[in-house]
Amino acid sequence: MKNRPTENADEELLCELTRTAEMGVEAMCAVVPKAENRELRGQLKRQEDAYRRLSVKTENLMQEKELPLKHRSPLQKAMIRGGINMNTMMDRSTSHLAELTLNGVTMGIISVTKSLHSLPHADGRARRLAEDFLSEEQKAVERLKPFL
Numbered sequence: 001m002k003n004r005p006t007e008n009a010d011e012e013l014l015c016e017l018t019r020t021a022e023m024g025v026e027a028m029c030a031v032v033p034k035a036e037n038r039e040l041r042g043q044l045k046r047q048e049d050a051y052r053r054l055s056v057k058t059e060n061l062m063q064e065k066e067l068p069l070k071h072r073s074p075l076q077k078a079m080i081r082g083g084i085n086m087n088t089m090m091d092r093s094t095s096h097l098a099e100l101t102l103n104g105v106t107m108g109i110i111s112v113t114k115s116l117h118s119l120p121h122a123d124g125r126a127r128r129l130a131e132d133f134l135s136e137e138q139k140a141v142e143r144l145k146p147f148l
Contacts, residue, residue, distance in 0.1 A: 009122040011067045013130055016115040017058045020108045020133075022072045023080060024051030027104050030084040037094040040147050044101060047140055054133055061125060098147035105144070109137050 028048035035041040062069055087100060116122075116130050 009119040010065060010126045011062075013115050013119050013122040013126045014058050014062050014065075014067060015070055016112060017054060017126075017130055017133065018062070018070065019072065020112055021051045021055035021058060022077070024048070024104065024108060025055065026072075026077045026080040027084060027101070030081040031088075031097055031101060034088050034092050035094070035097050036092070037147070040094050040098060043140075043143050043147070044097075046143075047101065047105070050136055050140070054129075057129055061129065094147050098144050102141060102144050102148070105137050105140050109134060109141075112137075 025048060028044055028051060032041060032044045032048060035044055059069060084100065088096070112130050112134055116127065116134075122130075
């Protein structure tokens with residue numbers, strides 16, 4: 001993605017954060033019940049809470065800026081859950097659930113990082129929210145690695 005000045009830099013960055021948060025919540029809602037390991041389940045719930053907090057912060061900032069809230073469709077949410085259910089049908093091991101979660105966290109890190117780099121004109125609050133999220137996601141990666 002190239003750097004591109006845009007009038008809607010704040011909106012684009014906040015929409016990416018919203019998409020990432022919603023996808024994370026849906027994924028964690030599908031994965032948490034499958035985790036038999038108490039420690040992993042605790043980490044997954046912590047991750048879900050982080051996505052929920054991001055969602056609230058992002059929505060609040062969007063409302064403050066009078067930007068339209070765009071949510072994932074019920075079909076997109078069902079596809080996320082369905083994909084996880086298919087992927088865990090044969091293997092619900094702690095290692096496999098940690099791997100799936102790490103893959104999802106990494107996808108979120110990549111998409112938000114790309115947005116930050118391509119939207120240098122986004123305002124400070126939106127950028128800080130994205131940067132704080134990325135910092136927390138990096139910590140989540142480290143917390144999940146021992147479960148592999």
